[in-house]
Amino acid sequence: MKFEFSTANKIVFGPGSINYAISFIKETSKNVFIITGKDKTRVEFFINELVRSGIITNTFQISSEPTIEQVESAAAMARQSGVDLIVGIGGGSVIDAGKAISAMATNPGNVIDYLEVIGGAKPLQFQSLFYIAIPTTAGTGTEVTRNAVITSKKDGVKASMRHQCLLPRVAVVDPNLTLTLPPGLTAETGLDALTQLIESFISVKANPITDAFCVEGISRAGRSLRKAYEGDVSAREDISLASLLSGLALANSGLGAAHGFAAPIGGLFNAPHGALCAALISPSLKVNLSALRQREKENPAINKIKIIAQLLTSKDNAEPEEAIEWIGETHRLLKIRSLRDFGIGKEDFPPIVEKAQMASSMKGNPVKLTVNELYEILELAY
DSSP: OOOOOOOEEEEETTTTTHHHHHHHHHHSSSSEEEESSSGGGHHHHHHHHHHHTTOOEEEEEEOOSBBBBHHHHHHHHEEEESSSEEEEEEEEEHHHHHHHHHHHHHHHHHHGGGGGTTTTTOOOOSSSEEEEEEEEESSOGGOOOOOEEEEEEETTTTEEEEEEGGSSEEEEOGGGGGTTOOHHHHHHHHHHHHHHHHHHHTTOOOOOOHHHHHHHHHHHHHHHHHHHHOOOHHHHHHHHHHHHHHHHHHHHHHOOOOHHHHHHHHHSSSOHHHHHHHHHHHHHHHHHHHHHHHOOTTTHHHHHHHHHHHHHTTTTTTHHHHHOOOOOOOOHHHHOOGGGTTTGGGGGHHHHHHHHHOOOOGGGGSSSSOOOHHHHHHHHHH
């Protein structure tokens, strides 16, 4: 047994932990570059507190998933402003943007030089600027991963910049920051976290450490995801922790088919990553289970899907199919959108399948899926 494990230098979790981030920045920085989402008002309290302390603050807004052009523009601003610390405070796109910006602020060349699949996939040469990641949604876990997903409009695809230097120095996860999320976004980001936990658990690169995180995270998501959607404040802490655990797991075990599809679809259509994963996880799990039973009956992923069913349903005798049923029922209760809701037509399936086969996430899938099985996932998610 051989494996590696890496994560952010420091993780601070819990209600009110945003105060740790504020104190840390006051003690260590004089010039901060803050990446926010399109609704800047959600984090104005944070920015205003730094300004009152006499810290120079520059801000940059990411209205959707970051593009190559946005990352390069923001990195140039950070260099010109002489900042000594970068903060990403927002959803997964904001956190990813901050990771890429902090890296490009200290490394030569262009973003495309470092992107996988469509670029040079070069390793970073220099340590990124000190970066603090503060998520305001509970779904991506990107505050503890070593990749940043960037959209290339020219190629119509999302690709990752991946390197140890992209790991945030500090990750601050405060469940209180998610309390203002609307139900729909709570559902989609929460199911994104569950998707990451499930795919990391059955990944071919899973290991005992990531398995432990996944079991804990799936259990918490199972008992609290529907409650959080309904407005239960106490459930928010469970979902925030499930999201964090999903990031810790996926960064060290990889993902699977749902994410393999989500990346190219997100590049081709105006569809949020979390919403796509939410739509794809049940079909992906169903097709994977069928393929495993047909071709790899001894694959440990079959028993792991059974464990997932037991964790989600709280039934000791649950069978693998019950995991798929639980997710399907959750889809209905939480009003999760299907692929057709994003303007995707069946005529779009061929280029999606072609691009998905090249996606890095597919490498973690527990069984190699045929082209027909890939089409079946899209049909079921449609």
